[in-house]
Amino acid sequence: MSSRLYSTLLKPKKKLTLLSKKTTSGTTLTKPARTRFAPSPTGFLHLGSLRTALYNYLLAKRTGGDFLLRLEDTDQKRLVKGAEQNIYDSLKWCGLKWDEGPIIGGPHEPYRQSDRSQIYQQYTDRLLESGHAYRCFCSKERLDGLRESAQRLTPPTTVSYDRNCGNLSREQSDLKASNGEEFTVRFKSENHYPKFTDLLHGSLDLQPQIHKDDIRYDDYVLMKSDNLPTYHFANVIDDHLMQITHVIRGEEWLPSTPKHIALYRAFGWNEPEFIHIPLLTSTKDKKLSKRSGDIDVTNYAKRGILPEALINFVALFGWAPKKTDGNSEIMNLQELVKAFEIDDLTKGNAKVDEKKLFFFNKHYLQQRIAREDVEIFEKGYELLKEESRSEISKVRSDELLKLVGHNLTTVNEIVNYNYLLSDSVDYQTEHAVKFLTTIPKETSISILSHFTTLTIDTDISNLIAECVNAGNNKKDIFQVLRFALIGSIPGLKIPELIQFLGVESAQKRIVDSIKFLE
Known part of the structure; x- marks a missing residue:
């Protein structure tokens, strides 16, 4: 059946809800839902599959039910090496722990279709x-x-x-x-x-x-002729035997649903409730490509995206939680479970705009830095060691992350501040060369001469005041100091720079910059 044909039949109807209407005593739930995520290990876990897994997880946990993992691996020709392990690792990384499934087992095992012939x-x-x-x-x-x-x-x-x-x-x-x-x-x-x-x-x-x-x-x-079941057959048998009550899956499976229901009824079984969620598209309304690798969960992790940010991002692809006092789109997994309701799912295709993802990631990264999360600080240290030409101490790496953390969107960006750990300054960078065209060298040397006496007991604000009293422009003073200390790279405040570099290193850089300008 063509998508064109069935899409014309999707007329808006009053949605049913798993949850009863709210009363003054709060929300009363129906019986616990049993949901499943049943991926095929034919590729690495991507955003669309993660959303499907997440919604099934949220519904199960929202109702006090169970979330199952099942591998649909009957299409042996399309299996990808490492894909099965990637599914396990990606779900665990995102915090989506299954209650029954591969590795942990359960009362309905095996949970791999190739073992259920x-x-x-x-x-x-x-x-x-x-x-x-x-x-x-x-x-x-x-x-x-x-x-x-x-x-x-x-x-x-x-x-x-x-x-x-x-x-x-x-x-x-x-x-x-x-x-x-x-x-x-x-x-x-x-x-x-x-x-x-x-x-x-x-x-x-x-x-x-x-x-x-x-x-x-x-x-x-x-x-099939190889004695393996098709998706249509195996998923119906397994969902019935595993007592699945609700099936949340992509809208592309809508045309197949009548086939599945007919099969349930041929056996005399009751079918589960079905919820078909919309497609994910790019900001240009094009269907996301699974084959590019850009939308793999693993790829996002490599880019420095945190699991809590990715889960928060994906949760809003087709779900609009009710607005309440103090409501925020920022929700961790526990908060998502508490807020999730089928009534709040939306029908329109969900656009994947990574700007929102980076917004979430910056928020969660700053939270982790504030609580001195061991994993983040270790990651920052490893990244700096890989990028640096000289030995870097863990202490200095941690100090750097605390200093620049408010500027970072991902922890991977810490390497952009590697210059702060260097023993010398590169005065030939693009920023430095541009500075040299804005303020005459003589003026820069004159300004810097006021700071050569910098000591640990010196109040930098007093030296700046003296320099202003000598007839120098305050804006020029800060530009010259930034050039001397870090080669004019923008971002950090001068007092912060001096505190991080240390007085001895800062004074050495000032002297070196004067020599460079002379």
Whole structure:
């Protein structure tokens, strides 16, 4: 079914809520939700998947329920080396701890679909016995031909199968299978899918596009010829057996939802509640590319983004918490859990603007620096050591981070202040060269001569006052001192610079700058 077709059916409806209406005694929750995050290890965890995981986590924790992790790894050809471990590491880094899943186990293990083949075979047999499924022995060439002919119809359709093998008797099908003929197993779909309710989009009636003169059937594959299940089959079986109550996933899965509901009902099961969240787009309204690597969680971590900032950023992609007194968009994970409600989810595509991410990161970074977070100070030290040509002490590294922390958006930017740890000043930088064109050398030397007597007991403000009384412009004084101390690099205040450098180093730099200017 095309996205164009189903999108026209997404008419605004009154949204349902998991939470009851608020009363004077507060919010009363319904029974705990069991949610799951079921990624395919076909790539590293990216922003879209992180948001899906986060919303499922928030809903589970908001209602006192459980958050499960399950690996959907049945598409063996597309598996990426290291992707599974990356999923584990990224979720842990973000603080999203699963209650059941790989590594920790649980009552519904295994939680890796490739380890559940016998389970899927059992339920395949049930559908074959009940007549809700049948074996398909059609060759790839025949199926390709059917798909091509379906595309030539007016209008074209992705529903292409003609149910050729659905007309085989069970005896004929069993004989072909016993003779070793390769087959898949298809679901025998009804002519009309049932309506369903999405907690975000409301009541939906999504039907496959069937040509009135060339009838095809939406008999999708359940089990592939390699005896592995398709996503459509495995996720329904697993969600039922793992007692999932709510499925939060991307809007791209909306067209598949009627297939899944039909499968639930073929087994006589109740389907979970569905919540399909909007796509993530760039600021130019283009769908984010998963393949570029720029939106991988790992990449953000390498760029110095903190997990609490990334989680805060991602939470607002399609969720607008209610405004209250003192309300702020800045929320840690515990605050997000407390505030999360399905009613506050939004339908429009969510634009990913990293300006907001850096705003959050600066806030959380300053919090960490203020409480002298060991991890941040260690990270700053490691970065400075990698960048520096000379030996750097941990003490000086920590002092530098405290000094410039209010200017940093990410801890990675600490290397931009490496010059403060150098024993000498580079007077040939762009900033320094520009300074040399603004104030005559004679004036600079005259100003600097007032500061050559700088000692530990000297009040720098007194020396500046003396220099002003000698007829010098205060603005020029600060510019000249900045040139002498750090080569005119803007940012820090002169008293802060002298305090950090130390009087001895500051005086040496002043003397060296005079020699350079002479």
